[in-house]
Amino acid sequence: MPPRSADGFVGEGAEANAQGDGMTSGLTLSIDAMGGDHAPDAILKGVDLFAHENPGARFILHGDQAALDRLLAGLPDAASASEVRHTAEIVPMDAKPSQAMRKKGTSMWNAIASVKAGEAAAVVSAGNTGALMAVAHLQLRTMEGLHRPAITASWPTPKGHCVVLDVGANVDSDPNQLVDFAIMGEAFAKALYGLDRPKIGLLNVGSEEVKGHDDIREAMRLLRLYGATLDLDVHGFVEGNDISMGKTDVVVTDGFTGNIALKTAEGAARLVGAFLKEALTSSPLAMAGALLASSGLKKLKARMDPSNSNGGVFLGLNGLVIKSHGGTDARGFANAMAVGARLASSSYMTQVADNLLRLSAVRAAAQSSAPSPVVEAE
Structure with a gap:
């Protein structure tokens, strides 16, 4: 199963975590109903699925x-749990972030405003990623003590998932910003996947302490220094292949490197899928074998289906913003809503805020x- 991209995939299992335990009772989610390639049809059908499985939730x-x-009119569960707020303006999928920031009153702007006003616990949108980040940052601002927000992705591993950040919000990041990402990633892994003490790694060209450029080595020095006080489980440097193997629970990197790693992994996964399909249809004997293995192949297909793993999170803002994949279907959007519900019902925001304050201290x-610099006498 490929890791999910910066425009909206988190990890398989988030939906199940958010349902059946009463955590959505009284929860209100704000929905950008016009964002996404298949809006509003796929969006409202996703709301209907989520509403059916979470009867205590409400939606704006x-x-x-x-x-x-x-x-x-044809979605009774969504209709009974929703309040519609009219807006004729939308943010096009190809809009520049600067354009979206200047255009108030869009469905995206108003959806985020509902979170800012305290009417909803989280906003979910399948709209333009850059525009969503820009508008959310403008309205919600970053948490105290934080330099920049980040976008998560979740890699499937043999033992679960690895949280990777940043995967696209920042082209470059200095050592202090990478430490911030570690703080947020650890709290996110605790909240979404229930890990008691997530292990943190810093992405590098090698695992040895002497590897990498000056900034990445300085980031590791700071992470170890501050992490000891903050009780972070800092593993050390990890390489690209360590992400999928689950060597750590959190992998920290800058958005430029993270996005390239993400897209490379997605491309490799699609290539493997194409090779597998070609092999299973290459001869009558291969097709017969595929028929016998159909149960296992269905499970594999489900794990590789983006609809089952949807909901990227913008970390570090004063409010929860969930980004669904732009081309999502109804099930995928319902899963993104489940990620929002899970985080809204957790102590994630409090954990991040507390750790950022401690980090500042x-x-x-x-x-x-x-030591003060020594000034030599002339």
Whole structure:
């Protein structure tokens, strides 16, 4: 199963985690009903699926009133749990972030505004990734003590999932920003996957301490220094192949490197899938073998289906923003909603805020204890 991209995949199992345990009772989600390649049809059908499986949840749908009302007429579970707020404006999928920031009153803008106003616990959108990040950052701002937000992806591993960040929000990141990402990634892994003490790795060209450029080595020095006080389980450097093998639970990198790694893994997964399909249809004997192995192949297909793993999270904002894949279907959007429900019902925001405050104190103490530069007399 390929890791899921910066425009919206998290990890298989998030949906199951969010359902059947009463955590959605009284929960309100704000929905950008007009964002995505197949909006509003796929979006509202996803809301209906989630509403059916989580009868205690409520939804604020932002979009064209007439279009949404027509669809809701055939979706009873969504209709009974939703409030429609009309807006005629949308953010096109090809819009530049700067354009989206200047255009108030869109379905995306209003959906985020509902979270800012405290009306909803999280916003879910399948719209333009760059625009969503820009508008969310403008309205919600970053958490105190944080340099920049980040986008997560979740890699499947033999033992579960590995949280990787950043995968596209920042082209470059300095050592202190990478430490911030580690703080957020650890809290995210605890909240979404129930890990008690996630192991953290820093992506590098080798696992040896002497490898990598100056910034990455400095980031590891700071991560070990601050991590000791913050009780972080810092493993050390990891390489690209270590992500899929699950050597650590969290892998920290800059958005440029993370996005390339992500897209490379996705391409490799698609190639393997194509090779497998070609092999299984290459001869009558191969097709007969595929028929005998159909049960296992169905499981493999399900694990590789993007609809079963959807919901990227913008970490570090003063509010929960969940990004669904732009081409999602109904099931995929329902899964993205489940990620939002899971995080909203967890202590994720509190954990990150507390750790960032502690990190700020540790940084201040480290700076105050640093030796002053020696000035030679002339």
